[in-house]
Amino acid sequence: MGMTITEKILARASNKERVDPGEIIIARVDKVMIHDVSGPPALKILEDLGVEKVFDPSRVWVTEDHFVPPPDTKSAKNLIELRRLAAKYGLRKYYRWGVGQYGVCHALCFEEALVAPGEVFIGGDSHTNTAGGIGSFAAGMGHTDIAFILKNGWTWLRVPETLLFKINGKLREHVMAKDLALHIIGEIGASGASYKAMEFKGEGIKNMNLEERLTLCNMTTEAGAKNGIIEPDEKTIQYFKERGVEFKPVCSDEDAEYLEEFSVDASKVEPMVAKPVSPANSSPVSEDEGLEIDRVYIGSCTGGKLFDLRMAARIMKNRRVKIRTEIAPATQSIYLKALNEGLIEIFAKAGAIILPPTCGACFGGHMGVLGEGEICVSTTNRNFPGRMGHRSSKVYLVSPLTAAASAITGRLTNPREFLHG
Amino acid sequence: MKVFRGRVHKFGDDIDTDVIIPGKYLKEFDPKELAKHAMEGVDPEFPRKVGVGDFILAGENFGCGSSREHAPMALHAAGIRIVLAKSFARIFYRNSINGAYLLPIEIDDDIYNSISDGDEVELDLNKMTLRNLTSGGEFALKEIPEIVVEIFEAGGILKWKPKKL
Numbered sequence: 410m411g412m413t414i415t416e417k418i419l420a421r422a423s424n425k426e427r428v429d430p431g432e433i434i435i436a437r438v439d440k441v442m443i444h445d446v447s448g449p450p451a452l453k454i455l456e457d458l459g460v461e462k463v464f465d466p467s468r469v470w471v472t473e474d475h476f477v478p479p480p481d482t483k484s485a486k487n488l489i490e491l492r493r494l495a496a497k498y499g500l501r502k503y504y505r506w507g508v509g510q511y512g513v514c515h516a517l518c519f520e521e522a523l524v525a526p527g528e529v530f531i532g533g534d535s536h537t538n539t540a541g542g543i544g545s546f547a548a549g550m551g552h553t554d555i556a557f558i559l560k561n562g563w564t565w566l567r568v569p570e571t572l573l574f575k576i577n578g579k580l581r582e583h584v585m586a587k588d589l590a591l592h593i594i595g596e597i598g599a600s601g602a603s604y605k606a607m608e609f610k611g612e613g614i615k616n617m618n619l620e621e622r623l624t625l626c627n628m629t630t631e632a633g634a635k636n637g638i639i640e641p642d643e644k645t646i647q648y649f650k651e652r653g654v655e656f657k658p659v660c661s662d663e664d665a666e667y668l669e670e671f672s673v674d675a676s677k678v679e680p681m682v683a684k685p686v687s688p689a690n691s692s693p694v695s696e697d698e699g700l701e702i703d704r705v706y707i708g709s710c711t712g713g714k715l716f717d718l719r720m721a722a723r724i725m726k727n728r729r730v731k732i733r734t735e736i737a738p739a740t741q742s743i744y745l746k747a748l749n750e751g752l753i754e755i756f757a758k759a760g761a762i763i764l765p766p767t768c769g770a771c772f773g774g775h776m777g778v779l780g781e782g783e784i785c786v787s788t789t790n791r792n793f794p795g796r797m798g799h800r801s802s803k804v805y806l807v808s809p810l811t812a813a814a815s816a817i818t819g820r821l822t823n824p825r826e827f828l829h830g
Numbered sequence: 831m832k833v834f835r836g837r838v839h840k841f842g843d844d845i846d847t848d849v850i851i852p853g854k855y856l857k858e859f860d861p862k863e864l865a866k867h868a869m870e871g872v873d874p875e876f877p878r879k880v881g882v883g884d885f886i887l888a889g890e891n892f893g894c895g896s897s898r899e900h901a902p903m904a905l906h907a908a909g910i911r912i913v914l915a916k917s918f919a920r921i922f923y924r925n926s927i928n929g930a931y932l933l934p935i936e937i938d939d940d941i942y943n944s945i946s947d948g949d950e951v952e953l954d955l956n957k958m959t960l961r962n963l964t965s966g967g968e969f970a971l972k973e974i975p976e977i978v979v980e981i982f983e984a985g986g987i988l989k990w991k992p993k994k995l
Contacts, residue, residue, distance in 0.1 A: 433977055599891060603891070633919055772848075773848070
């Protein structure tokens with residue numbers, strides 16, 4: 410019996426011929442990420458324990474993304490502390506706001522090619538799953554778990570069962586990976602993949618660019634998955650080759666065993682919306698079209714990548730927004746590319762505000778949080794009660810195309826009419 | 831392993847980390863401060879109601895969402911030691927154990943339905959039983975995975991000495 414890509418990566422990381430779902434393994438970790446929320450406490454734990462060095466500083470990277478630019482003195486203090494501790498432990502892959510490249514960790518991971526296919530990547534953030542889109546085993550953990558890995562270079566893992574999603578056909582022009590993700594999570598539920606791996610393959614995936622694959626894997630967190638994963642193909646190999654990153658591609662065996670298999674006809678997927686208060690509470694946009702909204706947010710690890718901004722700009726070009734619209738490119742490099750391509754000008758002319766790269770309002774932290782009763786259509790990944798601000802505010806999760814169309818009309822809007830005449 | 835006794839605070843399904851401790855408090859790392867906002871997104875009165883040693887009883891997917899360790903930290907600092915739930919989200923589960931904040935214990939529908947908000951319960955980890963001291967029922971619990979017990983009893987993953995490597 411063969412193994413899935415997840416099992417093969419974990420077998421290699423634990424020096425075993427094979428691993429089986431349910432087995433507890435001791436796995437080497439290839440890459441570790443911390444940010445300004447998980448970093449300070451993780452590194453402080455090491456300092457308090459008297460640990461003098463991390464297992465391998467070259468395998469650790471740090472970004473400032475949650476409370477940046479700092480909205481208050483407490484956030485600023487955390488950044489000072491992060492900088493002090495990163496220096497102490499020799500963490501040179503450190504991406505700081507206002508000093509060149511930095512941004513939302515999962516988008517930055519891709520932009521800088523910090524994690525390669527086949528690697529075991531553990532990040533101090535739940536959406537670390539995103540990096541599975543390039544064929545790595547990527548999972549999120551809390552800061553104590555991260556501190557342990559920083560000290561030892563390994564962790565304990567339960568080998569997850571894998572759910573296979575065969576994506577047949579091709580998404581239509583007005584439908585994005587976000588819609589496919591919301592469609593799938595709506596089918597299997599918010600804990601439908603708890604503790605499991607979600608593997609995606611098929612024609613619909615082959616047709617997808619890498620950024621869209623990242624979006625799909627990013628959202629696996631919202632089904633409770635340990636990791637989302639897509640085998641590397643020519644597109645993946647080309648991307649890392651261009652950046653001089655060497656790796657050994659790992660793919661699932663032909664006779665790999667899956668806990669369950671699902672088929673999705675991508676050509677039938679509609680623009681989707683996840684209504685409050687769960688990403689699994691999804692249905693086609695057409696069923697709620699016309700719902701009046703107050704705000705639109707285009708940004709985050711899910712919806713602030715370059716491709717996401719390009720899609721939003723297609724709709725916003727030569728049009729004006731009707732309601733408050735915020736656009737946050739996910740990293741400094743994405744911001745610059747969007748500027749060079751003229752996207753920023755399109756957004757500014759449309760009347761939207763352009764924010765610096767930040768997780769900011771996505772988690773209700775700062776910079777555009779929602780007030781009492783406000784309704785936001787957002788390209789982010791969570792719509793829990795009060796997620797983006799006040800307890801009574803509401804978040805509707807959509808694709809960047811749907812968000813842009815809704816910004817123009819001031820109502821929840823299917824982007825099709827803007828793209829097809 | 832020992833016996834825990836406390837009062838139950840009952841919640842429903844999908845209690846996420848954003849309601850356990852809202853995102854705006856993530857810049858805070860002091861457990862006492864976090865405790866003041868525990869469960870704020872679902873019941874702002876919770877910190878005033880909870881006592882040391884109390885239990886949370888919840889439905890499916892408790893702790894879903896973020897990897898923020900602030901969630902089990904806040905509950906621990908508020909006084910909670912045991913969370914009984916039909917199922918747990920994976921990162922919350924790991925964080926509870928690896929930081930030795932809370933012992934998460936899976937229960938079935940029958941147990942969930944037999945215990946009401948405010949009931950006194952007694953958990954015996956030696957016998958793996960749960961007794962409802964208010965209404966009198968006694969329930970057998972599922973065994974906790976060995977590695978989880980090992981790490982929790984050690985006082986968290988950083989104090990844990992793995993038996994095999």
